[in-house]
Amino acid sequence: MPDSGRAPVLSLSEVSAGYGPIQILHEVSLHIDEGEIVAVIGPNGAGKSTTFKVIMGLINHLGGDVVYLGHNLVGLRPDRILGLGLAYVPQGRVVFGQMTVRENLEMGAYLERDKSRIKEAMDYVFTLFPRLGERPSQVAGSMSGGEQQMLAMGRGLMMRPKMMMLDEPSLGLSPRLVDEVFDKTVAMARGGLTVMLVEQNAARALEISDRGYVLELGRNRYQGTGGELLDNPDVRAMYLGGGVRGA
Amino acid sequence: MDDRAEMLGPEKAGRETAFSRPFADTAPAVAPAVGRRRGRGWMERSEVRSLYLLAAFLVAAYALPFVIGIRYGTVRWDAEWLGYLGTVVLSGFLQGGVYAMFAVGLTMIFGVMRIINAAHGEWVMMGAYLTWAAFFYLGVDPLLSLVFTLPIAFVFGMVVQKLLLNAVVGQPELTGLLVTFGLGLTMIYVAELIFTTDFRTIPYAPHSVQITDSIAVSQNKLISFTMALAISVGVYFLLKLTRIGKAIRATALNAEVAMVCGVNVGLIYLITTGIAASLAVAGGALVSIQFGFNPETGIIYTLQAFTIIILGGRGHYLGALIGGFMLAVLESLVSLMIPNGTAMVELAAYGLLIAVLLIRPGGLMGVKEG
Numbered sequence: 001m002p003d004s005g006r007a008p009v010l011s012l013s014e015v016s017a018g019y020g021p022i023q024i025l026h027e028v029s030l031h032i033d034e035g036e037i038v039a040v041i042g043p044n045g046a047g048k049s050t051t052f053k054v055i056m057g058l059i060n061h062l063g064g065d066v067v068y069l070g071h072n073l074v075g076l077r078p079d080r081i082l083g084l085g086l087a088y089v090p091q092g093r094v095v096f097g098q099m100t101v102r103e104n105l106e107m108g109a110y111l112e113r114d115k116s117r118i119k120e121a122m123d124y125v126f127t128l129f130p131r132l133g134e135r136p137s138q139v140a141g142s143m144s145g146g147e148q149q150m151l152a153m154g155r156g157l158m159m160r161p162k163m164m165m166l167d168e169p170s171l172g173l174s175p176r177l178v179d180e181v182f183d184k185t186v187a188m189a190r191g192g193l194t195v196m197l198v199e200q201n202a203a204r205a206l207e208i209s210d211r212g213y214v215l216e217l218g219r220n221r222y223q224g225t226g227g228e229l230l231d232n233p234d235v236r237a238m239y240l241g242g243g244v245r246g247a
Numbered sequence: 248m249d250d251r252a253e254m255l256g257p258e259k260a261g262r263e264t265a266f267s268r269p270f271a272d273t274a275p276a277v278a279p280a281v282g283r284r285r286g287r288g289w290m291e292r293s294e295v296r297s298l299y300l301l302a303a304f305l306v307a308a309y310a311l312p313f314v315i316g317i318r319y320g321t322v323r324w325d326a327e328w329l330g331y332l333g334t335v336v337l338s339g340f341l342q343g344g345v346y347a348m349f350a351v352g353l354t355m356i357f358g359v360m361r362i363i364n365a366a367h368g369e370w371v372m373m374g375a376y377l378t379w380a381a382f383f384y385l386g387v388d389p390l391l392s393l394v395f396t397l398p399i400a401f402v403f404g405m406v407v408q409k410l411l412l413n414a415v416v417g418q419p420e421l422t423g424l425l426v427t428f429g430l431g432l433t434m435i436y437v438a439e440l441i442f443t444t445d446f447r448t449i450p451y452a453p454h455s456v457q458i459t460d461s462i463a464v465s466q467n468k469l470i471s472f473t474m475a476l477a478i479s480v481g482v483y484f485l486l487k488l489t490r491i492g493k494a495i496r497a498t499a500l501n502a503e504v505a506m507v508c509g510v511n512v513g514l515i516y517l518i519t520t521g522i523a524a525s526l527a528v529a530g531g532a533l534v535s536i537q538f539g540f541n542p543e544t545g546i547i548y549t550l551q552a553f554t555i556i557i558l559g560g561r562g563h564y565l566g567a568l569i570g571g572f573m574l575a576v577l578e579s580l581v582s583l584m585i586p587n588g589t590a591m592v593e594l595a596a597y598g599l600l601i602a603v604l605l606i607r608p609g610g611l612m613g614v615k616e617g
Contacts, residue, residue, distance in 0.1 A: 078509070082508070090504060107494075107497050108508055110490070
């Protein structure tokens, strides 16, 4: 792994992955250090979400190492990976629509047996997302898109993860809510959480990120600090150029 | 982004998760709340209209037997006939509770795994034979034998899941239907080999209980209903309140998100099928003390359970309970009032099913998915 003397929280080295016979990721390498916000950006089909899914063990791993805090994640079940403190918030504000806010959060703490720790985690989530705290008995499917995204993020926090992977948290949200989601992401990071996020909204994502990776067709293309990538003329032209929509 | 590949992915094909929702990524502005209508506090106007239509239709459906009965002179309004009517409706209602209980098992398997279990009636039949064997060879009381037939059923369900259903989870629905159809046929022939095709009965509490002067039902019906209700309510609260129950519901709503919440989805599949098999076997025990059965009886119960869960809304627990009562009461009205009973009973059942589906394609509880 290049730069940074510290051991990274999560590192991928030359990871290949795909769905059945179709290979999506080709030897992707990246790493995230403690307390960082790292954005993964790129066009459609770049393999951004696939990167998350191979980390979580949801799709076929074809090669390379995925190491999280000294544990090799390859071949582990998703529940084991979550148990190690790595949370994943899938794309599309996926909440359990027929369950209440509270039940959704309880599902997030499914692996936690200690009631008082669940209570503490829920209090923390309600402090971070006051709108969830105002309506714990509301059915999740009846909430607005932004609230559902907050709920999905809150659910990801219930196991007190060390690191969270956010897949397209701003997808389909109004500009005001996009701001709110990014603000909350920064707030979570300040609370000590290491955050890796995949975003179409590349400019906004890089603004709040310490570093970023640009993937293209399942391969590493560029990497650097958020500022460097924002200033890189190639990156600007390809992914940020013109008006970046929704920013 | 990875849409094309995602549709080919190993996860639940044909199942709407956020992962498999095509175009969600390329058209972010349209993505919000697609297919999230259920659970809203309000309803669309067309939905309200369909409810009125449904209510009107149901009134007509239950009135129709009376109309035809008057035409054929089978309806008399004297005290004796009203007594029959009360008896028939009551015993239909009691029967409905038992139907509903094993239909719930079918709906659970469908809800969690999107597998249509065509062998469900054969599981009921297995329950009837287990009860019969325990009664005749060991002399065990049919209700007492539930103490060991239910654990046997649970293990049987898990074995079926492990050996058979795990291979077809996530495949197109037809694959699961065919595999379970094969399982059902196998079970029929194994049962014929062991028990022959003779009809069996278990004489149990056949006396009738006088509810009012003119309304009477048999003891075994009352006992069956009480047991079925207790078991159904128990399973309902298991799903609603316990940790494992919540995990089952979460898996039904979205298996992949349940997985990233830390739910061991493979274990949930095993438990779900175990519970479903137990419900079917309990259903078998409860019908075996009321009706004769042979190895081919199961098919009737499969069709009945299908009708009930499609009526109530696939994958919907309360829908299955309501569907069970509706079907059984209608059947009993038809059998009382319309000549040429058996054929008409079937006709009425499937007529009801088709009409409800035309008005509300999702079934009574209108569940679209999960």
